[in-house]
Amino acid sequence: MPATVEREKVLISRIIAGETDLFHELIRPYERMVYLSVLTMLRNEQEAEDASQEVMINAFRHLKSFRGDAKFSTWLVTIAMNEARQRLRKAKAAQFESLDESKEEREGDFTPAVLTDWREIPSEALEKKEMRQKLREAVEQLPPIYREVLVLRDLEELNQEETASALGINVTLVKVRLHRARMMLQKMLAPYLRAAAPAKKGFFGRMFQ
Amino acid sequence: MTLECKHVWERISEYLDHQLDPELLMDIEKHLENCEVCSAILDSTRNILILTADNRTYELPVGYSERLHARLEKVIREAEKPKNDSA
Numbered sequence: 001m002p003a004t005v006e007r008e009k010v011l012i013s014r015i016i017a018g019e020t021d022l023f024h025e026l027i028r029p030y031e032r033m034v035y036l037s038v039l040t041m042l043r044n045e046q047e048a049e050d051a052s053q054e055v056m057i058n059a060f061r062h063l064k065s066f067r068g069d070a071k072f073s074t075w076l077v078t079i080a081m082n083e084a085r086q087r088l089r090k091a092k093a094a095q096f097e098s099l100d101e102s103k104e105e106r107e108g109d110f111t112p113a114v115l116t117d118w119r120e121i122p123s124e125a126l127e128k129k130e131m132r133q134k135l136r137e138a139v140e141q142l143p144p145i146y147r148e149v150l151v152l153r154d155l156e157e158l159n160q161e162e163t164a165s166a167l168g169i170n171v172t173l174v175k176v177r178l179h180r181a182r183m184m185l186q187k188m189l190a191p192y193l194r195a196a197a198p199a200k201k202g203f204f205g206r207m208f209q
Numbered sequence: 210m211t212l213e214c215k216h217v218w219e220r221i222s223e224y225l226d227h228q229l230d231p232e233l234l235m236d237i238e239k240h241l242e243n244c245e246v247c248s249a250i251l252d253s254t255r256n257i258l259i260l261t262a263d264n265r266t267y268e269l270p271v272g273y274s275e276r277l278h279a280r281l282e283k284v285i286r287e288a289e290k291p292k293n294d295s296a
Contacts, residue, residue, distance in 0.1 A: 020285045023281065023285060024278055027281075031269070031273070031274055031277060032269055035273060036267050039267065040267075045270055049270060049273060049277075052273075052277065053276070053277055053280050056281055057280070057281065057284050060281065060285065061284075061288070112218055112221075112253075112254070113250075113253075131260065132263065135257065136266065139261070154258050154261045154262060155261050155262060157262060175222070175223070175228075178222055179219075179221070179222035179223070182221070182222055182254055182257065183218070183221070183222075183254070185254075185257050186250065186253055186254045186257060189253075189257055190253065
């Protein structure tokens with residue numbers, strides 16, 4: 001990891017010094033990360049591609065303002081999330097909920113979907129293309145404030161601190177939102193996983209039919 | 210201490226992220242050993258996370274990288290111009 005950071009530092013200073021072609025090399029490892037971050041937020045492939053290009057262009061134009069105290073990847077994903085948020089605000093899609101933090105922060109009871117059958121079938125179910133499609137759909141349905149945390153933590157696998165920094169929120173909020181996001185997904189996806197499970201008529205099978 | 214299912218559900222995320230303090234972790238594991246319902250919820254949530262991180266779940270559009278670098282190339286070339294012009 002530190003080797004990457006060092007390598008990137010060198011690249012960045014060379015780019016700033018005028019070897020601008022090296023920017024291609026600098027961003028190559030993060031093309032996927034940027035695209036997926038904005039795709040999950042914008043829910044539209046064409047717009048996500050356009051937004052990704054803008055993110056990289058912005059990163060190029062503002063590279064001088066990159067401070068070595070954060071990882072380059074975190075800095076880049078911050079730009080990506082800002083770009084996505086900006087576009088979401090502009091679009092104000094019908095189902096789009098406020099990005100304000102004031103809403104939905106109350107803990108409240110959150111009941112997961114109760115199933116017992118499906119834990120015996122994960123490997124086959126997870127291999128199914130349909131399951132991946134269902135997951136993408138479920139992620140799309142999460143309100144943006146939960147979706148952005150889930151994407152950075154569970155898709156991009158950023159740590160809590162990096163996620164907090166990229167989203168401009170505190171770590172506690174990252175934890176709370178991530179938990180809720182995961183529980184919402186669990187609830188939404190349970191029926192599909194259940195359908196994929198072999199019928200089993202044990203005690204729990206009867207109990208939760 | 211015996212935990213209710215509800216309390217276990219509240220901790221699933223921290224459990225999966227290995228963020229629980231040892232004492233609570235032990236209580237939860239004890240509960241999980243005896244509770245089919247909670248262990249199924251835990252497993253299903255874990256599976257969802259595996260699926261989310263799976264590279265095949267989200268794919269890049271064909272030609273995405275080429276188009277990105279082509280556009281960047283233009284921007285990079287343009288950025289060089291003004292310097293030369295103003296000289």
